[in-house]
Amino acid sequence: MTLLQVNEVTHAYSSSGFFRRSRAAAEVLSGVSLRIEGGTCLGLLGASGAGKSTLGRVVLGLEQPMKGQVLFQGHDLYALDAKTRRQLRRDFQVVFQDCYSSVNPRMTAEQIIGEPLENYENLSVKEQKRVVGELLERVGLSSGDMGKYPHQFSGGQLQRINIARAIALKPKMIVLDEAVSSLDMVHQTNILHLLNDLRSSFGLSYLFITHDIKAAYTISDALAVMEKGRIAEYCEQKEQFLLSSHPAVKGLLGSMLSEHPRYRSKERMSART
Numbered sequence: 001m002t003l004l005q006v007n008e009v010t011h012a013y014s015s016s017g018f019f020r021r022s023r024a025a026a027e028v029l030s031g032v033s034l035r036i037e038g039g040t041c042l043g044l045l046g047a048s049g050a051g052k053s054t055l056g057r058v059v060l061g062l063e064q065p066m067k068g069q070v071l072f073q074g075h076d077l078y079a080l081d082a083k084t085r086r087q088l089r090r091d092f093q094v095v096f097q098d099c100y101s102s103v104n105p106r107m108t109a110e111q112i113i114g115e116p117l118e119n120y121e122n123l124s125v126k127e128q129k130r131v132v133g134e135l136l137e138r139v140g141l142s143s144g145d146m147g148k149y150p151h152q153f154s155g156g157q158l159q160r161i162n163i164a165r166a167i168a169l170k171p172k173m174i175v176l177d178e179a180v181s182s183l184d185m186v187h188q189t190n191i192l193h194l195l196n197d198l199r200s201s202f203g204l205s206y207l208f209i210t211h212d213i214k215a216a217y218t219i220s221d222a223l224a225v226m227e228k229g230r231i232a233e234y235c236e237q238k239e240q241f242l243l244s245s246h247p248a249v250k251g252l253l254g255s256m257l258s259e260h261p262r263y264r265s266k267e268r269m270s271a272r273t
């Protein structure tokens, strides 16, 4: 079943100067359409400035597009009354790249993970503590970590706290905006495994935004590439991506190959000749 449908979304940020009225700037999204099926992951690739995070914010209901529709379980997100939107809001969450700035440094892990529960669930103090402890264990940390502050965790551990917070309300979808990009390879791989695992346990859907084609390929079912505010290529099966002749895809695949030592040495050889 289709969980999220984006129909012909166009958006520009308005720019305003001191002496002039606010005016529409260049389009950042131009007629973007895509679909995410329940329980699947769409990897959204593209160069810096292509409009990926803007699309993520539009999908999260945080940036109203100038044109087009965002349907979440068939509901037009930007045509809902505030109460219904709040109810629906708990079903989609977000994890950003910068795990440290995503949390309040003065809050303990217990408070960070407990925040959405406090906002939406009416649990007793004891029950909330139990749920937070379970969530910590679920993301590979320990309930004994509850009293720790963000600076007492590594980047990878703190990203697990952000993920625990994101799954606290058992959402249907999570937007992961460069969520593993700042982590080293080992932590990246571990977090990708955790995300895969959570996806099968909770039937979650992901919009996985990244520059990193390897990470996207590992976790996604479908892949899309954005270029200058448009979807340049969309592959419902990620395997099709490898066969695509679109220059944007070839560029991404080329960058992946040139990272491999075998291809690097070949490139060096051909550069010498």
Ligand SMILES: Nc1ncnc2c1ncn2[C@@H]1O[C@H](COP(=O)(O)OP(=O)(O)OP(=O)(O)O)[C@@H](O)[C@H]1O
Residues within 6 Å of the ligand: 013, 028, 046, 047, 048, 049, 050, 051, 052, 053, 054, 055, 211
């Ligand atoms: N709040 C904003 N106000 C004005 N312009 C913005 C704003 N946010 C983004 N932009 C502009 O919109 C364009 C797309 O930005 P966006 O952050 O969506 O790209 P991105 O694909 O996520 O890039 P990156 O990979 O670097 O994160 C850029 O030209 C950017 O400068």
Ligand SMILES: [Mg+2]
Residues within 6 Å of the ligand: 052, 053, 054, 177
């Ligand atoms: Mg971005």
